[in-house]
Amino acid sequence: MQLENKTSVKNFQKDLITWFKANQRDLPWREDQDPYKVWVSEIMLQQTRVDTVIPFFNNFMGKFPTIQALARADEGDVLKAWEGLGYYSRARNLQTAVREVKETYNGIVPNTKAEISKLKGVGPYTSGAILSIAYGIPEPAVDGNVMRVISRIFAKYDDIGKDKTRKNIEKMITSLISHEDPSSFNQGLMELGALICTPTSPSCTVCPVQSHCEAFKLGVQSELPVKVKKTKVKAKKLVCGFVKNEAGEVLIHQRPNKGLLASLWEFPNVELTEGTSLEAQLVEFLQKEYHLNTSVGEEIFHVEHVFSHLKWNVTVFEVELLSAEKESNNRAKWVNRSEIKQYPFPVSHQKIMNFCLDF
DNA sequence: CAGTCGTGGCT
DNA sequence: TAGCCAAGACT
Numbered sequence: 001m002q003l004e005n006k007t008s009v010k011n012f013q014k015d016l017i018t019w020f021k022a023n024q025r026d027l028p029w030r031e032d033q034d035p036y037k038v039w040v041s042e043i044m045l046q047q048t049r050v051d052t053v054i055p056f057f058n059n060f061m062g063k064f065p066t067i068q069a070l071a072r073a074d075e076g077d078v079l080k081a082w083e084g085l086g087y088y089s090r091a092r093n094l095q096t097a098v099r100e101v102k103e104t105y106n107g108i109v110p111n112t113k114a115e116i117s118k119l120k121g122v123g124p125y126t127s128g129a130i131l132s133i134a135y136g137i138p139e140p141a142v143d144g145n146v147m148r149v150i151s152r153i154f155a156k157y158d159d160i161g162k163d164k165t166r167k168n169i170e171k172m173i174t175s176l177i178s179h180e181d182p183s184s185f186n187q188g189l190m191e192l193g194a195l196i197c198t199p200t201s202p203s204c205t206v207c208p209v210q211s212h213c214e215a216f217k218l219g220v221q222s223e224l225p226v227k228v229k230k231t232k233v234k235a236k237k238l239v240c241g242f243v244k245n246e247a248g249e250v251l252i253h254q255r256p257n258k259g260l261l262a263s264l265w266e267f268p269n270v271e272l273t274e275g276t277s278l279e280a281q282l283v284e285f286l287q288k289e290y291h292l293n294t295s296v297g298e299e300i301f302h303v304e305h306v307f308s309h310l311k312w313n314v315t316v317f318e319v320e321l322l323s324a325e326k327e328s329n330n331r332a333k334w335v336n337r338s339e340i341k342q343y344p345f346p347v348s349h350q351k352i353m354n355f356c357l358d359f
Numbered sequence: 360c361a362g363t364c365g366t367g368g369c370t
Numbered sequence: 371t372a373g374c375c376a377a378g379a380c381t
Contacts, residue, residue, distance in 0.1 A: 045377040052367070052376085086365030089380085123379045143377045163360070166378095190377055199375070200370080230374095231362090260364065307365060347366065 003153070003176065003212060012212045013178040013185060019208035020188030023195070025050070028057055033183075035109035035134035036067050036098075042129045043094050043121060047087065050194070056085050067109075070095060071102045079263055079344040088346075089262045093121030111135045124170070129186065138182040140173035142166055145193025146186075151225035152197060152215035160225045235311045239282045240269035241319040242300060242356045243292070249334040250356070251290070251321075252343060260307075265343040267352055268332070269314065278315055290332055291325035301355060305348035316352055 003009050024030070027050065029041035040060060044053045060081050064070040070078070075095060082091035097119035101109055109130065110116045117127045128141035140146075147160040150169050158165040178185040196203045204216050215221040243251040252265050270285040272278065279296040286292045297318040305312045335343070337357055345353055 042377065047364090047376055047378055048366080049368075049376050084366075086367090087378090089364070090378095093379085121379065125378055129377070141377080144375085145377065161361095187377090194377080227375095232373095262364085305365095307363095309363060 008212070009176060012176070012209060013180075015208050015212070016188040016192065017178060017181055017184045020184050020191055024187065024191055025195075028054060028061075033134050035130060037061065038130050038134040039109060039122075039126075040094070042126045043090050044085065046090065046126070048085065052085070056081070067098050067102055067107050070098045075263070076344070080342070083264075083344040084347060084350075088264055088344075089258070090121055092257070092263060096120045097122065109134070111137065113139060124166070128170075132177075132182040132186045136181075136183055138174075138177045138179050140170040140177060141186040141190075142169050142173060143190060145190040145197075146173070148199065148225045149189050149193045149197045152202075152221050153209065153213050155214035155218055155220060155224065157224070157226050159228050161228050230309075233306065233309055233311050235313060237272040238269045238312055238314045239272060239278045239285075240267050240303075240314050240316045240352065241282050241286060241294070241296070242267060242316055242352070243286065243294065243319040243321060245321040245334060247334075249336055250340065251292075252333055252335055252340065253290075253329070254331040254333075261346045261348075263344075264346050264349075266345065266349045267316070267356075279317065282317055282319070286319070290329045291327050293322040293324070295320045295322055303348065303351050305351070312348060314348075314352070316355075 003012055029037050041053070041057055044057055063077070063081055064073055073095070075092065078091050078095050079088065082088055100119060101107060105115070111131065113127055113131065116122055116130060122130070125141055125143050128139040131137040131139045132141055144160075147166065147169055150156065150172060151158070151160060154172070158168065160166070192209070196207050202221055204210055204213070204221060207213065207216070210216055213221070215224050241251070251268055253268050254265050255261050255263060257263050268286060268290065270281065272281060282296055283294055286294045297320060300316045300318050303312070303314040303316065305314070340353060340357070
């Protein structure tokens with residue numbers, strides 16, 4: 001195994017950090033070390049590509065430039081700024097955590113592992129990233145890049161999908177991390193994973209730490225890291241109503257605050273059960289859930305949307321309101337077509353919205 | 360531990 | 371095309 005003595009570790013740190021400082025990308029969250037900016041960027045970057053995050057980060061910082069600004073913002077505005085980015089609970093958790101920092105820590109992001117880890121949405125990776133990047137504290141920040149890089153450098157065949165593997169790598173980083181520049185060390189590992197030590201066809205010939213890499217030495221870099229395959233996504237069939245009243249308004253509904261597409265808005269829809277017709281199930285659902293008497297019109301079109309772990313097949317009908325009972329669903333709303341754009345919708349429903357708005 | 364939670368780009 | 375993957379956290 002490489003990196004077995006202090007001298008080789010020091011050389012590894014130096015090679016990595018020197019490369020990082022010379023080759024790091026110019027990214028908006030690297031303009032300074034404001035803990036709030038680092039925090040927001042790290043939340044957005046969870047399971048999300050850098051290129052995707054950049055415009056969202058710039059827009060978000062323009063609207064919510066400080067902890068105070070985000071703390072006092074309307075939740076709807078925060079979700080609207082997150083629209084299209086995915087994993088929407090991140091937005092709600094972030095605002096919850098920012099309010100916690102404002103109340104409990106006088107608006108200062110805490111700088112200890114124990115305190116920062118208590119914040120909603122801040123897990124083992126993000127806590128280490130904030131501590132090292134914003135505060136220069138030598139804590140490991142182990143993400144997918146780091147697990148891939150370390151798996152190759154030490155030629156480790158452990159399944160990086162296991163929590164145990166991540167913990168082991170955190171221990172390894174603890175003994176490898178530079179105490180002089182923890183920020184550049186951690187970011188260097190991630191940048192290396194993003195630019196050189198890529199998942200497929202890594203650029204070993206130009207790698208700054210090639211001489212430290214056991215996988216390269218053995219010629220097995222293409223086999224690493226090991227990641228056990230996930231189960232197939234499940235398909236679900238839904239019926240959805242584009243419901244209009246006499247005033248020309250459309251019915252929209254806010255999803256539950258937890259779970260899939262948390263707190264986002266949608267057009268009324270329900271999962272199908274076998275048996276009765278789509279039209280009948282839609283009418284029954286609108287009656288039961290929203291206390292509306294409706295008449296289902298033409299089937300407008302189909303939408304297919306694939307998530308991480310499931311697939312929607314949605315059939316959309318045009319629906320006319322006949323009459324409404326007094327009790328109404330408190331998460332439902334009639335809106336003019338021009339107002340719909342003010343509400344955050346998931347991409348799956350934007351497909352429906354775009355079609356219906358032209359309709 | 361294993362399933363849940365988005366989206367878009369790439370192979 | 372269908373699957374894989376990305377600066378993970380939560381339950």
